[in-house]
Amino acid sequence: MAFEWIGEENYLRERVARNSARTRGANCTSADAAVMFERTDGRRQIVLIEWKYTESYGGLSLKIAKSGTDRTGIYRWLFDGDNCPIDKALLPDFDRLFYEPFYQFMRQQFLASRMEMAKELGADLVSLLHIAPNQNTDFWKVTSPELRELGKTATDVWKRLVGGCGRFMSVSTEELFGGLSSDRLPEMAAWLEYIAARYPWVRGSVRI
Structure with missing residues (x-):
């Protein structure tokens, strides 16, 4: 297990300042945690984990960074590639992904895909697990206007875009x-007991 996992290599070719090393959790795509285990079929799997608590997102496009950088130029090659994990038949316009949380979903899914292709740490499979409270209804909203026809919640939309793999x-x-x-x-x-006391809203789910 590791926290703020960014991958062993800069798989997404994200920009790093000259003579600077990538930093976990800062200015590059990361997952809150990564867990590796051996499955019952003998294959080794890494799960990238992202968890949310009170996050909510508006309908602001992040395509253009405050610096003026067009972020589509950084990730376009991953979307256009033959190994893209996203169903492009359902998403003809790449710009639709540049709304949170889809922007983060996209980058983390690209990271998982590239880690799997590289067989990072000997992994045969790399997947993404997302955890968020049901009670945070603001988080589940579909913020990208042109993705609303694909599902009722943000994660429903992403499941459809990634498919049943x-x-x-x-x-x-x-x-x-x-x-x-x-x-x-x-x-x-x-x-x-700590979880039940610290997060009262989840108390009914924890049996002490």
Whole structure:
């Protein structure tokens, strides 16, 4: 397990200041965490994890950065490539992705795809897992106007764009903790008590 994972290489060819190293969580695409494990079929998988809490996004396009840089120029080659993980038949216009959270989904999905192609750390599969509270209804809104016809929530839209290849999964915080109980996991009792106290809105999902 690692936090603020950016990949071992600059797979997305993001711009780095001259003579500077990439920094986790700053000015380059990263995931909140990365977990690697061996599956029951013997294959090694890395899951990039992104979790949200109170985030919400408006309908502002991020295509042009404050510096004046057109961000499509940075990632266009990934979208145009034969190995693009996004269904371009459903997304004829690349600009539609430059609204949060789709802009982040896109970059993290590209990172996962390129890590898999490079077999980073010996991984056979690299996927993206997104976690957010059901109660944060602002986050689930589809902020990109021309993507609203593809789904009711941001994650529904992204699942459709990525397809059924198992490379993107979304789960609510409540669902994730709902199966945990101190009866089944007594060694986690103190942690479960902390979660229930720290996040009262998830209390009903945690069985202490």
